[in-house]
Amino acid sequence: MALTRGLLRFRLSFCTRSTDPVWTRQPQYARCGVLVRGFASPPTSQDTEPAAADVEQNERAQWTPESRRTGAIAVKLGMTQMWNDQGHPVPITVLQVLDNQVVNVRTKDKEGYWGLQVGGINHPKPKNLLKPVLGQYQRADVVPKRKLWEFRVTEDALLPVGTSIFASHFVCGQYVDVCAKSIGKGFQGVMKRHGMKGQPASHGQTKTHRKMGATGGGQDPGRIWPGKRMPGRMGGKRVTTPSLQVVRINQQFNVLYVRGAVPGHENTFVRVTDARRKPHLTPPPFPTYYPELDVREEGGEGEEQFSSIHLPHSGSIEYPNRYAAQ
Amino acid sequence: GKNTDLLNFLNQSDIEKRRRSIEIPFFTAGSYLAVTRADPHSPSGTSKFVGICIARRNKGLGSTFILRNVLNGMGVEMMYELYSPAIREIQVLKLERRRRAKLYYLRDKPAKYSTVSEKMQPVPNDGVPSVYKRKKGEPS
Numbered sequence: 001m002a003l004t005r006g007l008l009r010f011r012l013s014f015c016t017r018s019t020d021p022v023w024t025r026q027p028q029y030a031r032c033g034v035l036v037r038g039f040a041s042p043p044t045s046q047d048t049e050p051a052a053a054d055v056e057q058n059e060r061a062q063w064t065p066e067s068r069r070t071g072a073i074a075v076k077l078g079m080t081q082m083w084n085d086q087g088h089p090v091p092i093t094v095l096q097v098l099d100n101q102v103v104n105v106r107t108k109d110k111e112g113y114w115g116l117q118v119g120g121i122n123h124p125k126p127k128n129l130l131k132p133v134l135g136q137y138q139r140a141d142v143v144p145k146r147k148l149w150e151f152r153v154t155e156d157a158l159l160p161v162g163t164s165i166f167a168s169h170f171v172c173g174q175y176v177d178v179c180a181k182s183i184g185k186g187f188q189g190v191m192k193r194h195g196m197k198g199q200p201a202s203h204g205q206t207k208t209h210r211k212m213g214a215t216g217g218g219q220d221p222g223r224i225w226p227g228k229r230m231p232g233r234m235g236g237k238r239v240t241t242p243s244l245q246v247v248r249i250n251q252q253f254n255v256l257y258v259r260g261a262v263p264g265h266e267n268t269f270v271r272v273t274d275a276r277r278k279p280h281l282t283p284p285p286f287p288t289y290y291p292e293l294d295v296r297e298e299g300g301e302g303e304e305q306f307s308s309i310h311l312p313h314s315g316s317i318e319y320p321n322r323y324a325a326q
Numbered sequence: 327g328k329n330t331d332l333l334n335f336l337n338q339s340d341i342e343k344r345r346r347s348i349e350i351p352f353f354t355a356g357s358y359l360a361v362t363r364a365d366p367h368s369p370s371g372t373s374k375f376v377g378i379c380i381a382r383r384n385k386g387l388g389s390t391f392i393l394r395n396v397l398n399g400m401g402v403e404m405m406y407e408l409y410s411p412a413i414r415e416i417q418v419l420k421l422e423r424r425r426r427a428k429l430y431y432l433r434d435k436p437a438k439y440s441t442v443s444e445k446m447q448p449v450p451n452d453g454v455p456s457v458y459k460r461k462k463g464e465p466s
Contacts, residue, residue: 077333080387082340087364087412089388094333253332310411313343317364317411319371 061156063286070151070288071273072097072165073120074256076180078266082247082257083310087317090309092247093262095178095270097254098122100165103140103148105158115152116159119145120269147269157287167254168289175243175278176256179271180264184236194229239263243275247309257309337387344409350416354455355382356424358442359393361406362415372414375404376442380429394432396441401433419448423455425466435465 061067074095081089099122106115119142123129126137126144137144140161159165170176190196190212198210212231215224241262248257262270274280310317344350353359357379365373377393380403389408394401406413419442432440460466 080333080337083407083411086366087410089407089410094336096332250336253336255332255336312340312411313347315347315411316414319364319366319368321371322369 061287063280063283064156065279066154067157067286068152068154069157069169069274069284069286070102070116070118070153070159070165071149071271072100072167072169073118073147073149074098074167074270074272075121076262076264076266076268076270077255079261082312084308085310085317087310090247090259091261093178093244093258093260095256095258095262095272097165097167097169097256097272099143099145101140101142101145102159102161102163102165103136103142103145105161106150108155113152114155114158115150116157117148117150118165119148121146149269149271151271151273153287159287163288166251166289166291167249167256168251168291168294169285170246170249170256170272170274171280171282171284172246172249174280174284175245175275176258177240177242177273177275178244178258178262179238179240179273180262180268182235182237182239182263183265185234187232188234189231190229193231193234196229243278334386340387341409344411348413348415350408351418352453353379353382353391353416353418353421354423355379355391355427355429356422356458357418357455358420358422358446359391360415360417360419360446361393361404361413362417363406363410364412364414376419376444376446377402377404378429378432378440378442380432382427394429394440396437399437401437401440417448418451419446421449421451421453421455422458424458431465439465 063069074097077094077096080092080094082092084090098120100118100120102116103119104117106113106117108114119137123144123146126134129144134144142162185192189210191198191210196212199205199208199213201209212229215228241260244262245259246256247259249255250257256272258272264270274284358376359379360374360376362372362374364371375393375395377395379391380394381390381392383390387409390405391408392403392405394403396402458466
């Protein structure tokens, strides 16, 4: 059968260090710019010099249950489905961790807390950024990004400026909190916004079907309590969906497959962090994942799968034939 | 948006991988299919359903199709996901098409128009669906 529809070719361009000013540089990656033909090897991060990777193993900090790693900035690509080993469908949200690099480090001495400012998704038109913003990138020697977010970390999880963060920073099977701006619904009435029941549709109701109804007491307190739920703008707010399981990671495209739904529309920037309520059972890559130190071989598709998801290439599900077992 | 290209590509990759494991024949609504799927409760490990395809929905990895049959006087419809790993085999008994893409009208018609025999033998086809010729008084 011929190539299925939807197989597209992408352009690949590697990040190279250039000497011209930051605001004149063109973005080094296409929007999802990885060569697809023949599953080329993942883009190497030779330019994003993780100095921390050169640090000796015993000098680099070790993970403890009290450590808090950085998160990542991802793009919500959309939702699909996968199946588990019983054949039941599992809803999946696909997030791409795109062009993440540490841009600033927040320290206890200077800012009063330990944190990392991570930039994600290379900016398509750096010339449109403000000069002070570009100066931040120039100081960090990092390609200008579209989104900057800070992640609070513990002191042992700090990373040097310019370190790349990949999807393999997360471990298959771990839980993550995903935080994004929810879809804006505009000015909404009380039934949609707060789930109130409204009034009956008939039986004499005069022009009152979707209203709040009563707003409070009488002469005492003689006012409406602050926080009374009323119509207003709904959505477009920061929402965190906690404890979503990472069921699959594609290292080649830096894609996370997360079970469940994630706030925001497609192509929203989302923050992905280790789940606060579901601690790691095994030590994760700490302080982050370094591709040079990855001992797995590069062959095949460069993916890792979680056991509760049926692998697409592993054939159909089989149950024992009790007639044949003699 | 632009990033859905990558999502489409990843989905199509999964579809390709699935299609390498199992042969998914071409069929349209109106064809007669026999679907064998993995069944944990069956002693043989599989269960088979024969029916006429009344709907086929192409949505990438989540594509589905519905088979309809009348068993013991009871109309039964089974919806299958085309790329689900629980499907062991899809066999096209008869490749046929009708004048509709969805044959939901069969639910309102007499049962004999939706009945497919379990022992139906496959009819050889060359990949082109034959056209259902409506007899006078029968639904198309």
